[in-house]
Amino acid sequence: ALPIDDQLFIMYTGNVRTADWQRESYQLGAWMDTDNHIKKLSRPLIAHAPAGYTSSFRDPDLIRTDHGYYALIGAQTTTEIGAILVYFSKDLTTWTCQGELNVPANARGYTIECPNLVWIDQQPVLLFCPQGLSQATIPYQNIYPNMYLVADQLDLAQAQFTEPHALTQLDDGFDVYATQAINAPDGRALAVSWIGLPEISYPTDRENWAHCLSLVKELTLKDGHLYQNPVAAVDDLRTTAYDLVFEQQRATVTALNGSFELLLTVPADKTVTVNIADQQESGQLQVTVDANHGQVMIDRRHTGNSFAEDYGQTRQVELTAHKTIKIRLIIDVSVFECYIDNGYSVMTGRFFLNATPSRLNVQGDITAVIGKVWEWRQSEHTGVDNNETKIK
The missing domain is CATH 2.60.120.560 (Exo-inulinase; domain 1)
Incomplete structure (x- = not known):
């Protein structure tokens, strides 16, 4: 979501099943006013994934730039390789695909979820969830990992990272997934993690609780390494x-x-x-x-x-x-x-x-x-x- 004048523009995935249980995914839009009233747009912003990609097409991350808006969307190729597609819009209505972000081949898994992009000290930092990531790349233990990638520069119009660094696990514990990150108005990079993994049964399931969220964390870079700490207000x-x-x-x-x-x-x-x-x-x-x-x-x-x-x-x-x-x-x-x-x-x-x-x-x-x-x-x-x- 992004604040636009006095409203909030929301972009989200419609992830549905047909009568014969086939998945359909499309990116939808809505506006929320200052009284929290939401008006959904009647037509999809992006009706389907482009040719060569499956219906595993979800989790838009909205980015505002000086010349328009970009959306990073998790995707999967028809050969079952994870991808992040980059879309551009001048007006938040008409969206065109700029191509596939050049995520390193060993960092893709069989599908990518929850891409999030922030800038720290002018460096782009990509947080994402590559399901099926090879254990030869990083020996993680969780069913699915939450990773990050730092690069020297990023050209969104060309969907190109410059000199991406080594892929690194965001959290070394048990249950972090689907971390969401933003640049705050003051420039800080802030993140919240979902503490709960897909396809894992938790003791709270029987009480109808589906996981929880982490503290808000501030992200900083030092010598190319990402540091995470609770925001100062937590004190x-x-x-x-x-x-x-x-x-x-x-x-x-x-x-x-x-x-x-x-x-x-x-x-x-x-x-x-x-x-x-x-x-x-x-x-x-x-x-x-x-x-x-x-x-x-x-x-x-x-x-x-x-x-x-x-x-x-x-x-x-x-x-x-x-x-x-x-x-x-x-x-x-x-x-x-x-x-x-x-x-x-x-x-x-x-x-x-x-x-x-x-x-x-x-x-x-x-x-x-x-x-x-x-x-x-x-x-x-x-x-x-x-x-x-x-x-x-």
């Missing part, structure tokens, strides 16, 4: 603060409210384990920070409610050995977001204890370990008919 959620007090190489904070944050600095060559549990300690999420070997590992095997076992229950980030590691671990009931070394790596996922996360244990070789915990303000809660409490 306003902090309330009660606790210092970690270690006794016999263990520190425990109890009676937390389910939404809290841990800042932890582990010196070089030390190893510390963080456990997130409920009051009964009937299950736990475990985060191991190994500054000896340069690793952070998250283990959700023992939470008490396992899922997606086929894709592994541990994830690991490799860092530089024998160096200090900093983590910012944010827990929000059934979500964790772990920001490592000021956002150099991020690990995000879902975990389901039998009760509210309310205990945090830190243990290990704690010499010179520095840690602080904050509780967070919680959303307004509302009771529902089945006597469960759900967050608005």
